[in-house]
Amino acid sequence: MSDTIAASTAASSGYTHTSNVDDAPTLIRSAADITRLVNQGATKLSDARIVVAIALGGVFLDAYDLGGLAFGMKDITRQFGLSPSGAGLVASAITLGAIVGALFGGYLTDKIGRYRVFMADMFFFVVAALACAFAPNEWVLGGSRFVMGIGVGIDLPVAMAFLAEFSKLSGRGNKASRVAMWCPTWYAAISISYLLVLLLYAVLPADKTDILWRLILGFGAVPALLIIAIRHRYMNESPVWTANQGDLEGAAAILRRSYNINVEVAADANLQPQPEVRKAAWSNYGELLKGIYLKRTILATVTSLVSPFAYNAVAFGLPVILSTFLKQSLMSTILFSLGLNLCFAFVGGLLAVRLVPKLGAWNMTLAGYALQLIAMVGLALVGRPADSAEAAISISMLALFLFGQGIGPGSHTMTFASLSYPTSLRGVGVGFNQILVRASSTASLFLFPVLSAALGTSVFWVIAFAPLAGLIVLLAIRWEPSGYDVDAEDFEPVKA
Template sequence: MSTVAFPSTTVDTPAQTAGAGRPAVIRSAQDVSRIVNAGAAKGSNARIVIAIALGGVFLDAYDLTSLAYGIKDIARQFSLSPVQVGFVSSAITFGAILGALFGGYLTDRIGRYRVFMADMLFFVVAAIAAGLAPNAWVLGGARFLMGFGVGLDLPVAMAFLAEFSRVAGKGNKAASVAAWCPAWYAATSTCYLLILGLYAILPEHHLGWLWRLTLAFGAVPAIAIILVRSRYISESPVWAANQGDLDEAARILKRSYGVDAVVERSSEPVKAPRAASWRNYGVLFNRTYRSRTILAATIGAASSFGYNAIIFGLPVIITSFFHQGPLTTIVAALTLNLAFAFVGGLIGVRTAPTVGAWKMTVLGHSLQFASLIGLALIGKPGSGVLVVLAILLLGGYLFGQGFGPGSHSMTYASLSYPTSIRGIGVGFNQTLVRSASTVSLFLFPVLSAALGTKVFWVIAVAPLTSLLVLLAIRWEPSGYDIDAEDYLDPLAVGGRSVNAVNA
């Protein structure tokens, strides 16, 4: 892949502007993008906006994970067959497929803020309905609605993370987007902590309420986000500028980015960014974006297929390893998430600006593949040594997920496209990713019942496939000014190979 040389420009950072005692001058959407890329002023709300966006990711992960432990109780309470368990489990991802398809378009069309607030309402209503579900049909419907909210949320959350961060240096766009991963695992761990707490305080004859309380709790953080939205969160300044509203972009820069900006109307013609349209799905496959789209989709789908099978089946897998009760299962699952997945996610954030996304994703997939092959070879461990080894291999898989594809599947999905098509790009990616999740969540109970631990051979195909595509397409998004592509001649846009990451 060729390297793109962008027009040489000099941009004062917010700190330099403030120190000089003069406001930043905005003549075009490109100027707004440059100001954002230079970094927020100290004391601004940009980090709070990023934290709120990560709160949306937290909800996504919590809602997807919250059914994992309780599915056995649900199957028993509603007398479900393995196929029916698969349908209930995958209902949320069916909803996420449609939500991502429409959410990506709406994020580009009506803006980040409006879509973000709409999906919070989905989370509140769906969580309460799922917790009160009288039968499997209502539970499946509530989970489908919840999934639609998840699908809406990820494109807009990724847009916020990318469009409120600097382009290079510590805490750059790649690091901010990669932070979705530890947020995801923090939510997963919170879910297990909540289950552990409820398990400790509920009377034994009321343990059947455990899954209901866990699902309903998802409404609590959603309500909290809704309550703080008006004070801190606003529209993306780059998106507002791309719509031609430079005055609104200047107000957002002042409110959320801590930058004083004045608008000067330019008499020179300015290239307008691409307008939001359903046709932009086709743009993802033009000469510029085709290889990036294929790479992002492969990483996302492979990561989702394997991770959902492992994380959803974790309680079942651990139970078969330890042959003990639910308390041991909960504690072991929580420990694995915190010690391996969450720590790996933090490493992914820390290394994004320096090592880059490509190398870390390759390393993560390699560790996952080796871990799955090891689990398949061990099978059902009989001795204590093999049990310990199997648990470590599960941890190795989650650790590789954390710093590799877990962190950077969204880096590739978000930072392979400029602002004008970022929502569409993430939405399309998530449509494919959630399709892989649906297949994984539906097939895992069936394949696990039929194959036992040999199911690890099937799961291992996912990281291997992604590894091969990564070796063929060496695209490195970290540190690359992707938003500048909105203002360049399409024929001049190329990309940057992984070999240029530290150039």
């Protein structure tokens, strides 16, 4: 049945497709043909999966830095004599930089291509990680994290574009699944940072633990250098973006190299009428608020504001919650944080990747927000635990929150941002989304130390408004990006 559909699609589009690389080549006549080939999953398992894995490198480094700094904030605050607001500024500097990076990164991703942006942004991570490790004061530390944030902001739009444009439309390993892979990658990085903290805490002399945060942040330069080397070896430009620029020969070459498809541009391709594809421009940010994209942007916007606000407050504040509210020792705090992330957030993210082709991003995000709302209300009602039973309930609520994040909004907020827009708008779409995500994260990272100091455990009532808002907008806008061929909107008129 699927072969019949594929053959019918090929015939109607005017290109010839052969599944055997040894037979006659697949003939390409338009950018739409390139998109359909990728969407049909015509890969022979060559470099495409490696490209997807490398695309997640920036996500890994972003999460690693967040997890490492979370354990170092107490020492940083003490060493530099920071007030709660000063600590909030240092913690949120990376997200401020990411806002700037996302603004330019989204535009550049669409303007000059995915590959060029991808190869340049990792140097921000290397320089900033080393500067953080040797920071003599809070100003240098905050400035270094701001520079790292620029790299993060540039990296996310191009990474999500690669994940979407090197994946097929449906089935296992589809676009929604691969975009959702950013979530378990994030939690794996958080867990690795916790493991590194645990290792260094065990081997460092007791009088040297105050340099722990420097070692953790500085070590981030090592995977960044490794990612640069691997990207140089394996990365190619997106064939879909290349074709949209009118370079069918270049797109075909990428398909041969990364997909191992025997593909050629038809001799009569230049004689075929080519649809005019939207060109990169700053004004494309405005296109996100027009026609069919308005509702999608509203949904992606609200989820992008509320999800990181709640998650960053809980994830970044997890060591504070465990050590202060739940009165755990440093070792117990590290172990509990590691266990909660691996057993609940990471597992939830893996389930999201596995189940989204069947259940859809909308359903899973709705379920995730519901679990988070229950968790925040539970934490607020328990308050500061008076005994071990109440402490166990609070830890269970934290686990429930992290599982809900992993299986729902943590994975699929990026799905809504990446797969709501076609290739011509994907860079600015994810860039705009990341501006909102980072603005929300900035507010969350700045406000959590202040609010927790002022409100204690009542801060959970404030955080509970985030998943509640997410539930409301999902029920109001029922848009399902998983399995939908959004890239076809660059070539075919779509009704609003």
